[in-house]
Amino acid sequence: MSEWVIICNPKYYDVVGAFKKLHKLNWKQSVNIEEGDIIYIYIGRPYSSIKYKCLATAVDLPEVRIDDSEFEYDTTNYGNYGRYMELKMLDSFELNELEYENLRENGLKSVQGPSRVTDELSKYLNKVISQYKKNNTSYDYEAEKLINADEKYFLEEKIKTFSTQIEESRQREKELEGLRKVFVEDYNIKNIIKMKKEDYVVGLGRKDTFCYRIENELQELGNIHGSSSSKFGIYYGKRGSDTEEKYRTAKTKFGEDPDEAFEKIKEEISLLIVAGKEENINYIRKSKIAPMFRGKILSTYFPNKYLPIFSEPHLDYFIAKLGLSIEEGEDDIDKQLKLLDLMDNHPVMKKWSIHNFANFLYTMYGKPSDKDDQAKKIQEKRDKNYPREYIVKLNINKGEWEKTLKNNNVLYSEDIELIKRIYLSNNHAETCHSLALKDGKPERVYIKQVGELGKRISNKLNLEPIYDSNGKETWWSILFWGRYDEKNYFEWKLKPKLAQAILSLYPELDLITVNKEEDDKLIEDLRETAIPEKDFEYSGKPKEKQIPVYTNGSKTYPRDRKVAINALTHANYSCEIDDKHPTFIRKASSQKYTEPHHLVPMSYSDEFDVSLDVEENIVSLCSNCHNQLHYGKGTTELLRRLYDDRKDDLKKVGIDISLEKLISMY
Numbered sequence: 001m002s003e004w005v006i007i008c009n010p011k012y013y014d015v016v017g018a019f020k021k022l023h024k025l026n027w028k029q030s031v032n033i034e035e036g037d038i039i040y041i042y043i044g045r046p047y048s049s050i051k052y053k054c055l056a057t058a059v060d061l062p063e064v065r066i067d068d069s070e071f072e073y074d075t076t077n078y079g080n081y082g083r084y085m086e087l088k089m090l091d092s093f094e095l096n097e098l099e100y101e102n103l104r105e106n107g108l109k110s111v112q113g114p115s116r117v118t119d120e121l122s123k124y125l126n127k128v129i130s131q132y133k134k135n136n137t138s139y140d141y142e143a144e145k146l147i148n149a150d151e152k153y154f155l156e157e158k159i160k161t162f163s164t165q166i167e168e169s170r171q172r173e174k175e176l177e178g179l180r181k182v183f184v185e186d187y188n189i190k191n192i193i194k195m196k197k198e199d200y201v202v203g204l205g206r207k208d209t210f211c212y213r214i215e216n217e218l219q220e221l222g223n224i225h226g227s228s229s230s231k232f233g234i235y236y237g238k239r240g241s242d243t244e245e246k247y248r249t250a251k252t253k254f255g256e257d258p259d260e261a262f263e264k265i266k267e268e269i270s271l272l273i274v275a276g277k278e279e280n281i282n283y284i285r286k287s288k289i290a291p292m293f294r295g296k297i298l299s300t301y302f303p304n305k306y307l308p309i310f311s312e313p314h315l316d317y318f319i320a321k322l323g324l325s326i327e328e329g330e331d332d333i334d335k336q337l338k339l340l341d342l343m344d345n346h347p348v349m350k351k352w353s354i355h356n357f358a359n360f361l362y363t364m365y366g367k368p369s370d371k372d373d374q375a376k377k378i379q380e381k382r383d384k385n386y387p388r389e390y391i392v393k394l395n396i397n398k399g400e401w402e403k404t405l406k407n408n409n410v411l412y413s414e415d416i417e418l419i420k421r422i423y424l425s426n427n428h429a430e431t432c433h434s435l436a437l438k439d440g441k442p443e444r445v446y447i448k449q450v451g452e453l454g455k456r457i458s459n460k461l462n463l464e465p466i467y468d469s470n471g472k473e474t475w476w477s478i479l480f481w482g483r484y485d486e487k488n489y490f491e492w493k494l495k496p497k498l499a500q501a502i503l504s505l506y507p508e509l510d511l512i513t514v515n516k517e518e519d520d521k522l523i524e525d526l527r528e529t530a531i532p533e534k535d536f537e538y539s540g541k542p543k544e545k546q547i548p549v550y551t552n553g554s555k556t557y558p559r560d561r562k563v564a565i566n567a568l569t570h571a572n573y574s575c576e577i578d579d580k581h582p583t584f585i586r587k588a589s590s591q592k593y594t595e596p597h598h599l600v601p602m603s604y605s606d607e608f609d610v611s612l613d614v615e616e617n618i619v620s621l622c623s624n625c626h627n628q629l630h631y632g633k634g635t636t637e638l639l640r641r642l643y644d645d646r647k648d649d650l651k652k653v654g655i656d657i658s659l660e661k662l663i664s665m666y
Contacts, residue, residue, distance in 0.1 A: 028084055033114070041053075060321075200232075221355065273301055303353070396498075422494055457479070476492060546611055629666065635663075
C-alpha cells in the first residue's frame with residue numbers, strides 16, 4: 001500500500017459538494033496508483049489544506065462510471081482523459097494541522113500534481129489523524145478497515161460487480177460465436193492448404209481475406225490491431241521508404257520470395273492448429289508465427305482452451321493487478337496459462353467461459369495506458385540500443401530496488417537527490433564531467449559518492465564482487481550501465497529496473513521530466529535562432545492561459561519562442577543575477593548568450609488563472625546561474641534577488657505569489 005497526495009482546484013470542480021452527495025468519485029489518473037492505496041486530497045485556495053482521506057477502490061478505468069457532472073465547473077482538464085480511478089472517501093477534515101504551511105514544515109514537497117507521501121509527511125499525517133480519531137466519536141472505522149484489504153478482497157468485489165452484468169456479456173458471446181464458427185469452417189486445414197495468397201493477405205482492399213477477417217471481423221474475440229501487417233508473415237503494400245506496392249514478406253522467418261514464403265506460412269498455420277488441438281505447448285512455443293497472430297489463431301479455433309489476450313504488456317498488467325508474480329524467463333504463453341489457472345481454480349470464475357473471463361479482466365481492470373505504454377516502448381528501445389561493453393547483469397528486480405531505495409541506512413538523502421538528477425537527464429544518463437561543471441565541484445566527488453553507495457548496496461543485497469579489466473573491485477556498475485560518450489567522457493546510465501523503481505517511488509519526476517524537456521527544447525531552439533537587435537518593454541497585462549498539450553500522458557503548457565526572445569532583449573542579454581557574470585557571443589547573432597528561465601515554473605500553470613509564459617515571468621540568466629537554480633545549492637538567495645526585482649511586474653500580469661511559495665517550487 002502506498003500513500004499519495006492529489007490536488008483539486010476548487011475553481012474547476014466542487015469536490016466538497018460531490019462528496020456530500022456521493023460516497024465514491026471517479027478521478028483522472030496520471031500516475032500508477034494501485035487499488036488499496038491511500039489518497040489524500042489537497043484542495044487549493046481558499047482551503048489550501050488536505051480535506052479528504054480516500055481509498056483507491058478501482059484504478060486504470062478507461063471511462064467515467066460515476067456521474068458527477070453537476071459538480072464540474074470546467075471539464076477541460078477532465079473530460080475524455082482516458083484514464084480514471086475510483087475513490088471511496090474514508091473521512092473528511094477541517095484541521096489547521098493539515099493546512100499548507102504545516103504540511104510544508106512536515107515533509108510535503110509540493111502541491112504540483114499527484115505525488116507520493118514522504119516518510120516524514122506520512123508520520124505527521126498519521127499522528128494528526130490518530131489524534132483526530134480520538135476526539136471524534138463519528139469516525140468511520142468500518143470504512144477504514146478497507147485499508148488493509150488485499151488483491152483477493154478487490155478481486156472478489158469485482159467478481160460480484162461483474163456477475164450482475166455477465167448475462168449481457170454472454171449474449172454478445174453467442175453472437176460472436178456464430179461469426180467464429182463460420183470463419184473456422186471457411187478456413188479448415190484443407191482450405192488453408194489450398195488457399196491462394198491473394199485470399200490471405202491484407203492490403204489489396206478486400207474484406208474477405210483470411211487476415212482481414214481474423215483481425216477485423218473477429219476483433220471482439222481478441223484484438224491484434226496495433227502491430228504492423230508483417231505479423232501475418234506476408235502482406236501487400238509498401239515498406240519504409242520503398243513506396244512500391246507489392247507483396248512483402250517477413251523475410252527473416254519465411255524468405256524473400258512471396259510464393260515460397262506463403263507456402264511456408266500455410267504449413268505453419270496448419271501445424272499450429274494441430275498443435276493447438278493437442279495442447280502441445282512445446283510445439284506452439286516453437287512456431288514461427290508471430291506471437292500475437294499465433295495467439296489469435298489458437299483462441300479463434302479453440303476458444304475453450306486459449307486466452308484471447310495476446311499483448312504482453314496487457315498480460316503483465318493483469319498479472320500485477322491480480323497479485324500474481326512473473327518469474328524470470330516466462331513468456332506470453334506462460335502468462336496466459338497463469339491467468340487461466342487462476343480462473344480454473346476460482347469457485348465462481350471457473351463456471352465462466354474464457355471469453356467472459358477476458359471480458360471481466362478488461363471491464364473491471366481496464367488496460368494499461370496507451371500513453372504510458374508508448375513512453376515505455378521508447379525507453380525500452382533506447383535501452384536495447386545502448387552499448388553493452390560496460391554492463392554488468394545483477395538480476396536485481398524493480399521490487400528489490402524499491403526496497404533498497406527506501407532504506408535510509410543504504411541510500412542517504414544526497415544519494416537519492418543524485419539519482420533523481422540522473423533520472424531527469426536525457427536517457428537517464430549523465431557524465432561526472434557534466435555534473436562537475438553544473439555544481440562547480442571536482443569529478444572525484446561523484447566518483448567517491450557512487451563508489452561508497454554501490455558498496456553499501458552490495459553489502460545489503462549480498463552481491464558477488466565486481467572487478468574491472470585490471471582486476472580491481474568496482475562499485476559504480478551496481479547502479480549504472482556505462483559508455484564513453486561522443487566527447488569521450490564516461491557516462492553513467494541508470495539501470496532500467498532502477499529507473500523504473502525511481503519513477504514508481506517518485507512519480508512526480510515524470511511531470512518534471514516532460515517540463516524539463518520542453519524548457520531544453522526552447523533553449524536549444526534559441527541557440528540556433530538569429531536574435532533581432534531591438535528594444536522591448538513589458539506590457540503589464542495578463543495573458544490568457546494556453547491550451548495544454550499532453551506528452552507521454554503528462555500535461556504541459558507550450559512555450560513561445562518570441563516571448564523568450566522578448567524577455568532576453570528586455571534584460572539586454574545579461575545575467576539578471578549579476579550583469580558582470582561572464583558570457584559569450586552567440587553563433588547566430590551578435591548578442592551575448594544567456595538563457596531564458598521561467599521564474600514561476602511552467603509546471604505550476606494549473607495553480608494560476610493566467611499564462612506563466614509571459615515576459616515578466618522570464619528571467620535572463622548565464623548558464624552557470626541557470627544550472628545552479630536547477631541543480632545547485634544556494635538557490636534561495638538567487639530566488640530572493642530575482643523575486644525582489646520582479647514581484648511588482650508579476651502582480652501586474654496576474655501572477656500573485658509570495659517569496660515563500662516561490663521557494664517551495666524549487
